[in-house]
Amino acid sequence: MASMHAWDAKTELFAHSVIGYAIERLRIPKDPRWGSHPRSELDAALAHAITPDGAGGHEAMRLVREVLMPACRPMDDPMNLAYVPTAPTVAATMFDLVVSASSIFGGAWEGGAGAIAAENQALRWLAGLAGLPDTAGGVFLSGGSAVNLSALVTARSAYRERHPHAGPLAFAATTEVHASVRATARVMDVDVVTVEVDENDRMTAAALRHALHDRDDVSIFAVVASAGTTNSGAIDLIDEVADVCAEHDLWLHVDGAYGLAAMCSPQGRARMAGIERVDSFGVDPHKWLFAPYDCAALVYRDPAPAARAHAQHGDYLDAVDRQEWNPTDYAYHLSRRVRGLPLWFSLATYGTDAYAEAMDITLDTARGFADAVAARPDFDLLLEPELSIVLFRPHDWAPERYRRWSAQRAHEGVALIVPTSWRGEICWRICIVNPHTTIDALLALLDDMATFV
Numbered sequence: 001m002a003s004m005h006a007w008d009a010k011t012e013l014f015a016h017s018v019i020g021y022a023i024e025r026l027r028i029p030k031d032p033r034w035g036s037h038p039r040s041e042l043d044a045a046l047a048h049a050i051t052p053d054g055a056g057g058h059e060a061m062r063l064v065r066e067v068l069m070p071a072c073r074p075m076d077d078p079m080n081l082a083y084v085p086t087a088p089t090v091a092a093t094m095f096d097l098v099v100s101a102s103s104i105f106g107g108a109w110e111g112g113a114g115a116i117a118a119e120n121q122a123l124r125w126l127a128g129l130a131g132l133p134d135t136a137g138g139v140f141l142s143g144g145s146a147v148n149l150s151a152l153v154t155a156r157s158a159y160r161e162r163h164p165h166a167g168p169l170a171f172a173a174t175t176e177v178h179a180s181v182r183a184t185a186r187v188m189d190v191d192v193v194t195v196e197v198d199e200n201d202r203m204t205a206a207a208l209r210h211a212l213h214d215r216d217d218v219s220i221f222a223v224v225a226s227a228g229t230t231n232s233g234a235i236d237l238i239d240e241v242a243d244v245c246a247e248h249d250l251w252l253h254v255d256g257a258y259g260l261a262a263m264c265s266p267q268g269r270a271r272m273a274g275i276e277r278v279d280s281f282g283v284d285p286h287k288w289l290f291a292p293y294d295c296a297a298l299v300y301r302d303p304a305p306a307a308r309a310h311a312q313h314g315d316y317l318d319a320v321d322r323q324e325w326n327p328t329d330y331a332y333h334l335s336r337r338v339r340g341l342p343l344w345f346s347l348a349t350y351g352t353d354a355y356a357e358a359m360d361i362t363l364d365t366a367r368g369f370a371d372a373v374a375a376r377p378d379f380d381l382l383l384e385p386e387l388s389i390v391l392f393r394p395h396d397w398a399p400e401r402y403r404r405w406s407a408q409r410a411h412e413g414v415a416l417i418v419p420t421s422w423r424g425e426i427c428w429r430i431c432i433v434n435p436h437t438t439i440d441a442l443l444a445l446l447d448d449m450a451t452f453v
């Protein structure tokens, strides 16, 4: 009989060595020079791994330690400032291992009640930060893309319940909305009515009204606002956008995959005026709320339309108790990992004040860095940061110089920063989500850029 499910003294040692590696991975600073290696090199190293006899646990761990991990960028390095990095807490990361070890089916209450109750408590915390009523509810998904898709499918379904004979459908979103929102429109085969942004990259009520005006060619069922655009961290004027949604009876979904995490601190929450009026919102704890991948929260003001849109039915599902809270009903999925549990465990371990404090550190670092950029004659600050993304530009740098600096400093392990563009022109973008990113280290980058040729 295969021994791979058996447990003996050798297994015990093996299990401890894997856990030991996980702890080491967390505890010891990662080499920031780690990053992608050529496919041919990795394929060659892996050639003997999957064979009829297997390479063995010892050899598999050697491959992980010596070959595979060094070929993955440490997203939690404090000087990883590109795209949207991550900075999970120790409790959240360690508890993710427990989730894996526990084989919990998180789709239905009867399978995962204990875990789902805790996930729901974390979701209620998020809903409460936003100011949604106690009846709000939702589910943890794999990422912001899955959140946007599931929320907009719900919004469309709710619209069709009210307008069964509606023709071609569309939702409205700005030019700055995340790529996943446009991808959602393609998957749903609906149009996007584009809303222009103001000089600070935000959706305003006036621009939304202008975009909705005279669009008799499509039935618009929702507006997607951003609470923290990915490129510049801009927050749409949610309160006034909510007025327009109320006037036109439109579902308001806020994509806060990155930025809504800031709600956990009072200064961050103060920037989200109107969030209490949304029909649904998404926030990814795996981005800026200190949870490991993959963890994204989708919260509905009223979860009932989501259940009507998403619940799956089949003979083999008849046994599921539909009177209970079944997370599978609130998004496009059936089986699910209880991926909200590491966030809950971390919240329970450290308390919500620790979250506010960590959030404030990142906000203050971004603010301090932006002020330093603005004070320098050799750099331009392109936009006042609303959150923790800063766009800036050294004077007279050609695109090639950006690429060289970025590649060299990544190679040396100094920092990972990649250029973006703003208003059609190349610039630097940094995104701070890690409380261990220091202002001194960031200021050193400015000095370094100033002398880089």
Ligand SMILES: Cc1ncc(COP(=O)(O)O)c(C=O)c1O
Residues within 6 Å of the ligand: 084, 142, 143, 144, 145, 146, 178, 180, 226, 228, 229, 230, 255, 256, 257, 258, 259, 284, 296
């Ligand atoms: C604002 C925003 N929405 C959605 C997403 C997509 O999230 P995910 O990559 O978790 O699918 C991102 C990712 O960066 C984002 O920044």
